[in-house]
Amino acid sequence: MQASAVEIQKVNKHFGPFHALKDVDLSIPPGRVTCLIGPSGSGKSTLLRCINFLEPYDSGEIRIDGRLMGYDAPGRKMGGRALREMRRSIGMVFQQFNLWPHMTARENVAEGLIRVRGMSRADAATRAAAALAKVGLADKMDNHPSRLSGGQQQRVAIARAIAMEPRLMLFDEPTSALDPELVGEVLSVMKTLASEGMTMVVVTHEMGFAAHVADRVAFMERGELVAADTPAAILHQPQDPRIQSFLRTYHERNSF
Amino acid sequence: MFSIPVFLESLVPLFWAARYTLLISVGGIALGLVIGTLICAARLSSSRALRNFGAVWVSFLRGVPLLVQLLVFYYSLPLIGLDVPAMFAAVVTVGICASAYISEIWRGAINALPRGQAEAAIAIGMTPRDVWGRVILPQAVTMSLPALINELILLVKASSLVSVVGILEITRASQAQAATTFRPLEVYLAAACIYLLINLCLAALGRWLEHRTTV
Numbered sequence: 001m002q003a004s005a006v007e008i009q010k011v012n013k014h015f016g017p018f019h020a021l022k023d024v025d026l027s028i029p030p031g032r033v034t035c036l037i038g039p040s041g042s043g044k045s046t047l048l049r050c051i052n053f054l055e056p057y058d059s060g061e062i063r064i065d066g067r068l069m070g071y072d073a074p075g076r077k078m079g080g081r082a083l084r085e086m087r088r089s090i091g092m093v094f095q096q097f098n099l100w101p102h103m104t105a106r107e108n109v110a111e112g113l114i115r116v117r118g119m120s121r122a123d124a125a126t127r128a129a130a131a132l133a134k135v136g137l138a139d140k141m142d143n144h145p146s147r148l149s150g151g152q153q154q155r156v157a158i159a160r161a162i163a164m165e166p167r168l169m170l171f172d173e174p175t176s177a178l179d180p181e182l183v184g185e186v187l188s189v190m191k192t193l194a195s196e197g198m199t200m201v202v203v204t205h206e207m208g209f210a211a212h213v214a215d216r217v218a219f220m221e222r223g224e225l226v227a228a229d230t231p232a233a234i235l236h237q238p239q240d241p242r243i244q245s246f247l248r249t250y251h252e253r254n255s256f
Numbered sequence: 257m258f259s260i261p262v263f264l265e266s267l268v269p270l271f272w273a274a275r276y277t278l279l280i281s282v283g284g285i286a287l288g289l290v291i292g293t294l295i296c297a298a299r300l301s302s303s304r305a306l307r308n309f310g311a312v313w314v315s316f317l318r319g320v321p322l323l324v325q326l327l328v329f330y331y332s333l334p335l336i337g338l339d340v341p342a343m344f345a346a347v348v349t350v351g352i353c354a355s356a357y358i359s360e361i362w363r364g365a366i367n368a369l370p371r372g373q374a375e376a377a378i379a380i381g382m383t384p385r386d387v388w389g390r391v392i393l394p395q396a397v398t399m400s401l402p403a404l405i406n407e408l409i410l411l412v413k414a415s416s417l418v419s420v421v422g423i424l425e426i427t428r429a430s431q432a433q434a435a436t437t438f439r440p441l442e443v444y445l446a447a448a449c450i451y452l453l454i455n456l457c458l459a460a461l462g463r464w465l466e467h468r469t470t471v
Contacts, residue, residue, distance in 0.1 A: 052379055080384070088381035098372035102394050111390060112380040157376075164380060 003066065005030035005168055005199045006051060011060035013046055013223075020046045021057065022223040028168075031197040035210040035231075038220035039246060044203040047220070048170050051201065052090045053083060064090070064168065088116055091161030095173040097153040099145040105132060105156045106141040109163050117164065131163035132156065135189050151182030155189055162193065169193065171202040187213075207250060211235050219243050263442040266433055270443075270450050273429035278454070280346050280418055280425065281411040285358075287351025288407075292358030299363055310359065317356035323417045325349050330421045346418040354411055361403045365396040398469045405462030409455045426450055 006028035013021035021043050028034050036044040049055035051062055053070035056077070062069040069086060072078045078086075099108050109128035113119045119127065132141050135155040145153050154174055161169060171190065175183040187209050194200055194213050204210060210217050211231050218228035221242050227234060238244050299310035317325070329349045333340055369392060377387040419428035430447035434440040 054375055054379060084381040084383065087379060090379070092376075092379040094372055094376065096370065096372050098370070098376035100373065100376070100391055100395075102398065112377075112382065115383075115386045115390065116381045160376075160380070 003030075004028055004063075005065060006201070007061070007063040007066075008047070008051075009061045009063075011047070011050060011057045011062060013043075013050060013055065013057045020223050021050070023060070024220075024223075024225045026218055026225055026228055028199065028201055029216065030199050032215035033194045033200045033202060033213050034216045034218060034228075035214040036201065036203045036218050036220060037205070037207070037210055037234075037246075038226075041222075042220040043223040044220050045172050047225075048172050048201060048203050051168075051170055052087050052092055054092075084116075088164065089167045091164060091166035091169040093154070093157050093161055093169070093171045093174050095176050097145070097150070097157045097177070099153055099156055099160070101145050104142050104144055105137060105148065105159075108145070108156055109160045112160065112164055127163055128159070131159040134162070135159045136185070149182060150178045151185045154178065154186045158186075158189055158193075162198075168199045168201070171200065171204070173203050173205065175204070175206055207235060207247075219246070221246070259439065259442055262437065262439045263446055266430070266437070266439075266443045266446040267450070269433060270426055270429055270446055273424055273426050274450055274454065276343070276423055276425035277412060277415050277451075279343070280350055280415040280423070281408065283347040284350030284354050284411050284415070285404075285408050287347065288354025288358045288411075291352060291355035293362060295355055295359035296362040296366070299359065300366065314356045314359060317353050318360075322350070322353050322414055323420065325353055326417060326421060342418075342421045342423055346415075346421060346423055350411060350415065350418070353414075354407060357407055358404070361400050361407065362396060364403075365399040366392060368399065369395055398466075401462065401466050401469065405458060405465075408462075409458055412454055412458065413451065 004027040006026075008024055008026040008028075011021055011024045012019070024043070024047060026047075036047065038044050046055055050057040051064070051069065056070055059074075061074075064086060067086065070078060070083065072082075099105075100111070103111060106125060106128045109131050110121070110124035113124035113127055114121060117124075129138070129141060132138060135158055137152060137155055137159065140148060140152060140156075145156065148156065158174075174190070175186050178186065183206070187206065190200070190202070190209070191213055202209070202214070214231050216228055217231045217234040219226045219234055219240070219242075226240050226242055227238075234243060235247065238247060295310045295313055298306040299314075301307060326346065326349045330342070330345045333345060373391055373395065374387050377391045382390070415425055416427035419425060419431070422428075424432070426447050430443050434443040437443060
């Protein structure tokens with residue numbers, strides 16, 4: 001069996017008295033799409049943010065390609081340089097896009113290449129243009145984010161992440177802030193990425209995407225990882241009553 | 257009767273006096289920006305001692321009137337054996353007072369930025385220096401511009417207070433002139449026009465800067 005791209009073991013996270021992640025175990029296979037689903041506040045986003053250590057976890061282990069994330073040894077946080085080096089190979093896409101409003105689309109994508117990868121401005125501009133073309137925004141390169149629709153902004157954000165040539169992509173509810181008619185263009189870019197064999201972890205409320213694109217679906221509730229299995233097993237023949245109840249609510253909300 | 261010739265005549269020496277007004281306000285804002293930035297950095301730092309120092313600095317300097325600060329500073333210097341020109345004392349006091357307000361302007365702008373702006377840069381692997389220099393500060397400066405121009409205009413007007421330490425800026429010059437000409441209305445109206453002119457120019461400069469930096 002192939003080694004995991006991300007191996008999560010017994011991870012715990014507290015926000016003050018609130019126990020946000022409870023002994024979470026999950027392995028993310030390389031080259032596959034893993035969707036994290038579950039009700040709001042179940043810890044999906046927190047778990048995702050622990051993977052690139054935007055949120056430090058309290059105990060347990062998260063290993064990226066075998067290397068412990070965020071700590072040199074249990075209880076001893078790694079230095080800034082080592083942490084940045086690990087983050088370079090992990091792309092992240094946020095619910096609110098988080099594009100930098102004072103830069104054009106192309107500058108948003110080129111900034112990391114220049115500052116983090118040390119590329120020349122000219123090379124970075126070329127690479128940025130290629131990444132934007134890949135997400136279908138070749139003609140919007142010189143626009144500032146305020147001149148782009150939500151769907152276009154999110155595609156720029158994806159281009160910004162993939163231009164860094166990450167080995168792993170994290171998506172934190174990438175379509176939740178979008179108008180319904182703009183969701184499709186973002187999901188289609190993500191499907192293309194998936195078909196190219198990118199390792200992806202996607203926190204989502206898009207059950208359609210989870211059903212059709214994911215290779216594995218993990219269900220979380222109240223900080224616990226309830227089950228992780230194939231989309232069919234989780235979404236069509238769920239055994240756990242918590243999953244059944246979540247899906248029932250989902251179907252009720254989406255029927256009219 | 258209001259005399260237009262007297263009004264026009266008093267404009268000339270007051271324009272000359274305006275150079276002190278400008279020197280004090282521009283010098284004050286420049287010094288205030290430097291100290292204010294350091295104080296803001298202290299207030300946002302992870303060291304509790306620095307944060308407390310910054311908080312005390314801001315509350316004291318905001319809590320005491322500039323006029324009183326000027327008098328205290330000016331009369332305390334000889335005590336420690338320093339004989340500095342009144343102009344120097346004025347610029348330093350105005351600058352220190354402005355630093356309290358400017359540090360709060362910075363802090364407000366930085367805190368108003370969505371957390372995700374920095375997170376996107378951190379997630380990509382940027383150094384703290386680049387996160388600040390490329391993402392946070394450029395946006396904070398743009399957001400702060402209206403408040404900073406506001407502060408500069410307040411300083412131009414507050415500079416009239418330094419007349420108490422004997423500097424012949426617009427206000428003191430107009431008082432002297434009113435006393436010699438016995439035409440206070442014309443003279444003070446001329447002073448008002450010069451203040452207004454300076455501040456209208458600063459407001460225009462502010463609009464120009466804002467236009468250049470907003471996207």
